[in-house]
Amino acid sequence: MVSKRERERYKRQMALFGEEGQERLKRAHIAIAGAGGLGSPVAIYLAVAGIGTLTIVDNDMVEVSNLNRQILHSDRDIGKRKTASAEGKLRDLNPDISVRVIDTTIDATNAASLIGSADGIVDALDNFPTRYVLNDVAIMKNVPLFHGAVRGFYGQASTIIPHTSACLRCIFPKAPPKETVPVIGVTAGFIGMVQATEVIKFLTNRGELLTNRLLIWDGMQARAEEIAIKRNPSCESCGDITTATRKK
């Protein structure tokens, strides 16, 4: 039940999707993989929207070079665990939700248990190998994966509904080479907002999801484009007979 206090807190957004929509957000559990450039805006906006439970997984410490974009963390957090910093900020922003934090590096051995019974996974990672692990977990658990990635003023986003829409590996069969990418906070903010919007739409069952489409944002040109994508029937992750589905 949405409490009297929550009804007041969420009044302006309940005008969009009613108490029933707010109740859906409150009952929901979303896992956010990464508390960095993308994870920061995603976590902040999902927290203030009233997503009932957020699980945040990250194993890094806050460094001064993070602060141009990782807006969950402040100067006074330098040297602290990102999860501790995130937990404090999110509780301050919205004490009516539950925030779980896990200090670990996601890999193929722990990903399924870290995601647990979450209703969706936000990809706020900084590398493709771990993204493929999350993609496999999303397929195995049949929960959506909200993909986002950034480089400089460019970003991309797509929503993956397993077994229905193209998965991350259908879109990107091979990982790009590893590099330390240049990035500016506004791009992570922009793409993070696309991801958070997708989460809210999915949970409230509103609008048209960014499935089978890759949104490409070019901040320098102020141009958003989309590319139609399709499931790959022989996809290594979500094709008819795959490693991920065999694990079920």
Add this chain to the structure above:
Amino acid sequence: MKVKVRFFARFKELLGTDIVVDAATGIALNGLIRDIAAKNSEGYDEIFDENGTFKDFVILMRNGKRIDSTDAPQTKIEDGDEIAVFPPVAGG
């Protein structure tokens, strides 16, 4: 025949975008992109390996439809085609 090639992200920084070329009849997708990318060696090296084949992570689209990079040598370009070439971005 007129063909439009659009590069994205890092490729665009190095090679530009919305490039309209007068392509030779019968040219294949890999040849078309190789010719355009040849104007900037850094851009070329981002897209092609030392054998002149597309690096495996490069995404190719022709008129909004995905083309597997291994099929590029057999993919003949037609008048009016729009080709998109982009790399996944990976940061977060």
